[in-house]
Amino acid sequence: MKIRASAEDYLEAILVIGKGKNNVRAVDIVKHTGYARASISIALKQLKESGCIEVDNNHSITLTDKGAQVAKRTYRRHLLIGNFLIALGVDEKTAFADACKLEHVISESSFECLNSYYQQNFAPANEKNHPQAGGGINL
């Protein structure tokens, strides 16, 4: 199964939710994303089939290595693109709302250029120790 935009979103959500609590369940993703219960259920089924997550008897969801890789990549993009836009003067809410969409379509090489530019021109000295800044928004 190909990793699509929506799968990236769900995996990212699981990662972020997991930072705040140690037991991620489907409802948490429902609350976090605003999608219908059924939509999440179906998406999780696919993520399970594609080996991105595991679900135990208590419906507790964990990312596999494969899933975590995608989630982290997406989350990293989310943060960087969001912070980049903020550095350009975009308000935080809009910046992360846009990041949410941009993160799925920007190419690897463009992202790396964005990253380099950000590190050289915008990065606050302490940021690499606080990569979660602004990350709670709208993932």
Place this chain on the structure above:
Amino acid sequence: MKIRASAEDYLEAILVIGKGKNNVRAVDIVKHTGYARASISIALKQLKESGCIEVDNNHSITLTDKGAQVAKRTYRRHLLIGNFLIALGVDEKTAFADACKLEHVISESSFECLNSYYQQNFAPANEKNHPQAGGGINL
């Protein structure tokens, strides 16, 4: 009818093709975009119904005011985002391929911030006289 990503692309294509020849027809869009003839035919029908284009008896396509507005907005985004990425070190081909996708999802306010930053930090003095630079790629 809501303006969707694909409609923006088609209108942009019509605008760009129209810069090079004075009679835009469906075939031209087929060649320009690579989509199937049938797909273009259906898309044009919708664009007609939504008042974005007009088609005369010779199948010649013209943008209405409404259509031209969308096309220009999209094209402007395409050029700026592409050039912005190039300024960041992305190769031209990738930059405009990415611009093609980003142009549909970035918000108005983020785009304007991108634009301001570009004008202040990257814009070559003569660029505003050559806004078509790189614009022929992959619209």
Place this chain on the structure above:
DNA sequence: TTTGTTAGTTAGTGTCAACTAACAAATAAT
């Protein structure tokens, strides 16, 4: 004039990603 090509259309299909409605199972409240 029959044949072939080009242009446009229509009908039907497929995929992705969301939805609602209805049902089942587990948990909490009374």
Place this chain on the structure above:
DNA sequence: ATTATTTGTTAGTTGACACTAACTAACAAA
């Protein structure tokens, strides 16, 4: 213990956006 709520699942639907196959109409060529 019965009822209500929460959680998860399944079935079926919708909308956007592409596709192929098959058709028509116009035109060119042999």
